Amino acid sequence: MKTAFIGKPANRVDGLAKVTGSARYAAEHNIPNLVYGYVVPSTIAKGRINSLDASEALGLPGVLQVFSHENSPRSAQSDDAYRDDIAPPGSPFRPLASAEILFSTQPVALVVADSFELARHAASLVRVEYAREVHATDLYAGRGRAHEPKPREFIPTPHVRGDADSRFAEAAVRIDAEYRGPAEHHQPMEPFATTVVRHESGRLTVYDKTQGAQNVRNYLCNVFGCSRQELRVVTPYMGGGFGSGLRPQFQVFLAVLAARELKRSVRVSLTRLQMLGLPRRPATWQRVALGASTDGKLKALIHEALAETSRFEDYSEPVTIWSDLLYRCDDVRLAHRVVPLDLSSPGDMRAPGAAWGLYALECAMDELAYETGIDPIELRLRNYTQRDHVEDKPFSSKELRACYQLGAERFGWARRTARPRSMQEGEKLVGWGMAGGIWDAFQVGAQANAVLTADGRLTVNSAAMDIGTGTCTIMTQIAADTLGLPIEKVTFTLGDSSLPDAPVEGGSWTASTVGSAVRAVCMKVGDTLLRSAREIAGSPLAGCGPQDVVFAEGNICSRQDPSRAVSIAQAMRHAGLGAIEETASAGPLPEQEKYSRFTHSAVYAEVKVDEALGSVRVTRVVSAVAGGRILNPKTARSQILGSIVMGMGMALEEESVLDHRLGRFMTRNLADYHVPVHADVQGIEVIFVPEHDEIVNPLGAKGLGEIGIVGVAAAIANAIFHATGKRIRELPITLDKLL
Structure with missing residues (x-):
């Protein structure tokens, strides 16, 4: 009987305003005497x-x-x-x-x-x-001035465990490679x-x-x-x-x-020119050294990163920490240093740190797979970890094995021939590559306010933001689901500093953070309704507690016998309430700190390379994501699609080019700064792997904004090696690097 909105596809509640132009953006408000x-x-x-x-x-x-x-x-x-x-x-x-x-x-x-x-x-x-x-703007020329960055909140400090350098020197199989990523500007x-x-x-x-x-x-x-x-x-x-x-x-x-x-x-x-002075993804150099036995088991893992920062701020991001979270290895050395340059401060850009770090790590794992003759998926499974050995905690949930399996089945990985340059279609070389992914499943604190009026309309408020990801829609769904109201009778208001407190929208924490607050405030409204319903003479809900009822189709119903019900309107009339208003907070609970909470993925990519021209087309991508409870499959899929396209740009096109003589970025507009266009994007398939998690937050949902991009560039780079036999370790992989 329950009217369920969570987990069901729903159109964006703000979609009509956006496509008809009635939505007003920052520079579009009509103000007199401006x-x-x-x-x-x-x-x-x-x-x-x-x-x-x-x-x-x-x-x-x-x-x-x-x-x-x-x-x-x-x-x-x-x-x-x-x-x-x-x-x-x-x-x-x-x-x-x-x-x-x-x-x-x-x-x-x-x-x-x-x-x-x-x-x-x-x-x-x-x-x-x-x-x-x-001036000095060259990261590589400034290596001598590199230093360890000062600690930042939410960013673990790279660590050392065991003796990775000695174990690497002793390893039967060794991969030691450098990877470079350019500065990228948000566009x-x-x-x-x-x-x-x-x-x-x-x-x-x-x-x-x-x-x-x-x-x-x-x-x-x-x-x-x-x-x-x-x-x-x-x-x-x-x-x-x-x-x-x-x-x-x-x-x-x-x-x-x-x-x-x-x-x-x-x-x-x-x-666009003036936006070059705003934060960007920092240029980053990395070294990944993997020592393994002949059966592919990791014996040593070394991951070092060098990135740019400004002279006036010590920006850093978590580039190397993912290596010790994704695979099991007893001897690990991670390091991250920054070089102060005469540039504006870098800043967070989708999956900050992980986008670069997992590109290098997953390309190095692919190199190890070829060196040992082990299938790339099998190599990852042999080094799979079911525990966070950094924090010595179990994961709240982890369905990465299922991501590998379901993604491979959908992609058809079993038909791959391992030898580079062994697959061809006409004049095109065909390559298949894959990579794994991981990102934090954060929850921080937030507040929400809710007002339910006698006509059955619910307004929920929080100072959260919707940056185009569908936040307004999923919050509306959570509120409607919690109180069993039609979705068209629920309004979620956001994007206003005068509303109840909410964090910035970033880090893939908004769904879990603000969503938990929305759920909490709607449950408080529900408790008020239930108290009133129980007080009605001869109430069919007499003696029922919150755990004994469900809200559905505008009614408060007994969980055991849905025919025993009181309408929301009836409960409000009985109490003489014209409106019910509540405010609630939600945040992480102490129980959560006993577990490590992450989202995982596996990405499979197919490329076709014209060897005569050096041109690369990404013809297929399959991304399998374990993101906990999926609140809205439609907007969630859109999140992953956009992330994959952005990852294609990382791999093949995006680069902010610096003229070090002038100390200035020269890619000044979208004619020079290349991003994927419709013609570049072909078949993309998204799989949401079932994952149940009662620990990560009350909704069981993990964020999806970042997990969709991590691993994409590595999967494409690995596919290009499989197609051509050329290992390109510097992004973007442009045709001049392949010719």
């Missing part, structure tokens, strides 16, 4: 501003002001004020704070005018003279923008492109010394994030600064 800011970027990578002449720009009718370090109003001075909720250690960047230039395209001025076009033109008239200093459909609405009272409403409205609010209040009642951040829609919006970006600071000083509503939007 003025526009345009950023002037630095043209050098390191040095100081000797002079800044804005007189010609200010002479144009309609130009209101040119803000720079010379006239920028005084804001907070301490690093703590500029440090947002997820900032790495160091001194966060302060826009227009001084004459010092820290990276190319750093904002050195903001021109504000009564039209965007005028502001852009006036920006071209601002004359800046610099005192250049010698979301929606560029970064902020629209600040100044109300007559002086209060500000900030429409910002962000993955954390409360994170931005806290940052702005700290920097400008205002209260939360004076400033509200709203992001009802976001056109793609992938981690780029986890931290407040400089345009939101500049827009609020201008609005406060000019006492006007202001919009600042960034161009």
Whole structure:
């Protein structure tokens, strides 16, 4: 009898607004008397501003002001004020704070005018003279300055167990290889923008492109010394994030600064060129050394990483830790170091750390499979671990074996011939490759509020974000399912800093974190309804506790006998309630700390290579994912599809090219920075492997945003080796590397 929405495919509740254009993004709000800011970027990578002449720009009718370090109003001075909720250690960047230039395209001025076009033109008239200093932007040339990064929350420190170097030297079979990954920039459909609405009272409403409205609010209040009642951040829609919006970006600071000083509503939007100064996936060098016996059992595992960071912040990400989580080995040495460069700070990008780390690890495992003559799946099974030996804990659940098996069956792996260059289709070389994947199944704390009215309509609120992944939809499903209401009678409101607390949307923790809070608050509403239903004279639910009833089709029903029921409307009338309002919190429980909680996957890829041209087509991908309870198979599949396409870009196309002479990224637009297009994507199949987990969180759900991309680049690289016999250890694998 129960009306079940969790686990069933459902269309996006915000889909109509998005496809019809009624959804409003950060730069699309129609505000009266709006003025526009345009950023002037630095043209050098390191040095100081000797002079800044804005007189010609200010002479144009309609130009209101040119803000720079010379006239920028005084804001907070301490690093703590500029440090947002997820900032790495160091001194966060302060826009227009001084004459010092820290990276190319750093904002050195903001021109504000009564039209965007005028502001852009006036920006071209601002004359800046610099005192250049010698810059360093080459990761490999800067190895001598590498250091271990300061610890960051949520990122385990790479460790050493046993004596990996000695065991490696003694091993019968050894693989020792270096792998390189370039810097990659986020290229979301929606560029970064902020629209600040100044109300007559002086209060500000900030429409910002962000993955954390409360994170931005806290940052702005700290920097400008205002209260939360004076400033509200709203992001009802976001056109793609992938981690780029986890931290407040400089345009939101500049827009609020201008609005406060000019006492006007202001919009600042960034161009693709200006977005090069925002966080990116850092260029990373890795060494993976595997020592094994002739039967493929790992005897030594060494994984070292070297990545870029800025001079002013110590950004790091978990590149190497996955090696000791995915396979069993008694002697392990992991290491991660960073090189400070004259660049903007890197930042989290889909599966930060794991995307690079698992690429190197899974390619090295493929090399070991060929060296030992063992099938790549069999090699992984021989080194399979059912326990987290880093934390010495069991996994809350782990269906990676089933991922290997079901993915291989669907892909047809048994038909593979192992020898490189042994499979061909016409003039094309055919290659099959595979890789495993792992990502954290986080849960952190969140709050939610719910209001149920007498007409049976439920509104649930939380300051969570929907970055395009379907968060609004699955929260609606959870609420409808918990109280047995039709999904069309449930509204989930999010993306507003004034709503109950929620973390930034990232790390694949939103479904488990905010979903648990939504479930908890709806259960509180249900408890209130049940108390009222029991008090009705002759109630069929007299004596029933919460565990004895279910909510279905607008009724409270006995679990044992569904015919014994009281309608929700009847329960509210009896208590004289026009509405029921509750607030609840949810977070990780002590019991969870006894277990390690991860999502797993296995990826299989087919490529066809034109040897004469060096061109590669990915013709098939099968991804088998063990992600706990799947809340909405439709949006979940979409998550994995998008991740796979992004992984194809990693493997074959994406690269932010630096000109080290200028210290500047030269891939300045989407004509130069290549990402997969529709013609590049052919057959993709997603399998959700059944996985029951009562420990990971009350919903039993694990996040899916990151797990879909890890392993994809490795599977494609391994398939290219199988097709061509050429082992390319530097991404992206472009045709010049194959010819």
